[in-house]
Amino acid sequence: METTRTWPWMLVTAFAPVVWGSTYVVTHAYLPADSPLWGATLRALPAGLVLLLIARRLPRGHWWWRSILLGVLNIGAFFVLLYIAAQTLPSGVASSIMAAAPVVMMLMAWALVSERPTVRALVGAATGILGVTLIVSMAATAVDPWGVAASVTAMVMSSFGFVLTKRWRSDAPLVASTAWQVSSAGLLLLVVALAVEGAPPALDGAAVAGFAYVSLAATALAFVAWFAGLARLRAGTVGIIGLLNPVSGVALGALVAGERLTGAQLVGIAAVVAGIAVATVGGRRPVAEAASTVAPPTLPHERAA
Numbered sequence: 273m274e275t276t277r278t279w280p281w282m283l284v285t286a287f288a289p290v291v292w293g294s295t296y297v298v299t300h301a302y303l304p305a306d307s308p309l310w311g312a313t314l315r316a317l318p319a320g321l322v323l324l325l326i327a328r329r330l331p332r333g334h335w336w337w338r339s340i341l342l343g344v345l346n347i348g349a350f351f352v353l354l355y356i357a358a359q360t361l362p363s364g365v366a367s368s369i370m371a372a373a374p375v376v377m378m379l380m381a382w383a384l385v386s387e388r389p390t391v392r393a394l395v396g397a398a399t400g401i402l403g404v405t406l407i408v409s410m411a412a413t414a415v416d417p418w419g420v421a422a423s424v425t426a427m428v429m430s431s432f433g434f435v436l437t438k439r440w441r442s443d444a445p446l447v448a449s450t451a452w453q454v455s456s457a458g459l460l461l462l463v464v465a466l467a468v469e470g471a472p473p474a475l476d477g478a479a480v481a482g483f484a485y486v487s488l489a490a491t492a493l494a495f496v497a498w499f500a501g502l503a504r505l506r507a508g509t510v511g512i513i514g515l516l517n518p519v520s521g522v523a524l525g526a527l528v529a530g531e532r533l534t535g536a537q538l539v540g541i542a543a544v545v546a547g548i549a550v551a552t553v554g555g556r557r558p559v560a561e562a563a564s565t566v567a568p569p570t571l572p573h574e575r576a577a
Contacts, residue, residue, distance in 0.1 A: 278505055282552060285513050288494040293520025297528050304481030307473045309465035313352035314472070314483045317462055319492035320455025327448035338440055339369045339452035345433025348457035348494070353426035357401025361421030362488070369405070369423040371404035371518070374511030375433040381507035384439050393508045396551025398545055400515040406540025407518050433508070438502045450496050512551045515544050 303311055320328070332341050356368075374397040378389040394505075442449040465472070501510045519541050527531050 279552075281504045282509070282513060284497050285505065285510055288498035288501075289514045289517040290520040291490045291494045293517045294524050295486050295519045297524050298482050298485055298490075299483055302478045303486070304473045304479060307465075307469055308352065308355040309461060309469050310472050312355065313349070313458060313461040313465045314457045315486050315491055316347055316454055318352065318483070318487040319455075319495075320451055321453030322488065323447055323492050323496075324455050327445060327451045329444060329448040329451075331444075332453045335442060335444070335449075335452065339449075340456045342433055342437055342440070343453040343455075343457035344460065345429050345562070346437065346457075347454055347491075348460050349455075350426050350430045350433070351461070352423045353429070357419050357426060359424035360416040360422070369420065370427050371401045371515060373427050373431050373514060374400065374508060376428060377435060377511035378508035380435040381438070384425055384435050385507065387506050387508065387542055392549045393512070396547040396549070397508070397512055398547070398548030399550060402547075403540040403543025403547060403564055404515055406536045406543060407522055408473070408540075417496050428552055431511070434498075434502060435507050437499060440529030441503065446500055447496060450492075450499050454491060454495060456564055509552055512548055515548065519544050 299311075364467065375394070378387075378393060378397070381387040382389055437453075444452075498510070501513070522537055523541070
């Protein structure tokens with residue numbers, strides 16, 4: 273049974289969205305709000321360099337361009353688009369759009385890695401999305417179409433990048449392959465930040481500590497955990513576990529910032545947990561076993577390789 277064999281990896285994977293949820297509080301309280309490109313750079317680049325120092329290994333052959341592409345999809349452009357969405361949309365609208373990621377990941381995984389979505393997974397995803405909608409409690413307000421476009425693009429792009437990461441399995445250790453993505457994203461962001469925003473912003477002690485947290489914990493460790501889950505679990509399962517992000521955000525907001533949880537939010541949290549349970553308890557065998565019997569379809573550029 274999948275849960276018996278993979279629940280430790282579900283817990284490892286869950287570390288990522290839980291920590292990502294905490295970045296809302298840290299960013300709002302301690303980090304500069306007027307330098308989004310530098311904010312993304314200072315989050316990604318130190319994390320990538322630390323992982324490279326640990327891995328002590330550089331990519332070879334086609335992993336140079338693959339790492340750059342995956343770094344842009346999963347981290348670099350994603351961080352920037354997410355910031356634009358957060359600045360132009362109510363948090364409820366942005367979070368609800370991002371909550372569609374599990375379904376998008378399931379469909380992309382079906383096309384790219386032959387992981388057919390199960391009824392349990394779809395029901396669990398629908399329950400979790402409903403829960404996120406209750407958690408964020410969308411208010412009736414004007415919606416910026418550019419913000420919607422940024423949020424949808426970020427959601428689709430990262431979902432594609434995550435499934436592509438699963439398809440392009442590297443023989444390198446997990447820390448090394450993660451380091452290649454994060455560091456390449458950080459270097460590209462550095463160039464863009466210097467060109468667009470100029471010199472980096474001045475940081476006080478609290479901001480330095482905040483960036484250390486979002487870089488080392490919420491980027492380096494979180495992406496290692498997330499990619500470990502993608503390597504060992506179904507993409508749809510990983511996507512549904514990702515719904516813990518808004519749960520973590522509102523829970524920490526209540527504990528740290530003194531925000532009050534409403535009855536609808538408590539019901540939403542319960543719905544997200546129920547959706548994850550429905551999608552992951554029991555069901556089909558682990559991906560590691562299924563992968564040996566089902567070959568993913570070949571992409572056009574891979575046929576020529």
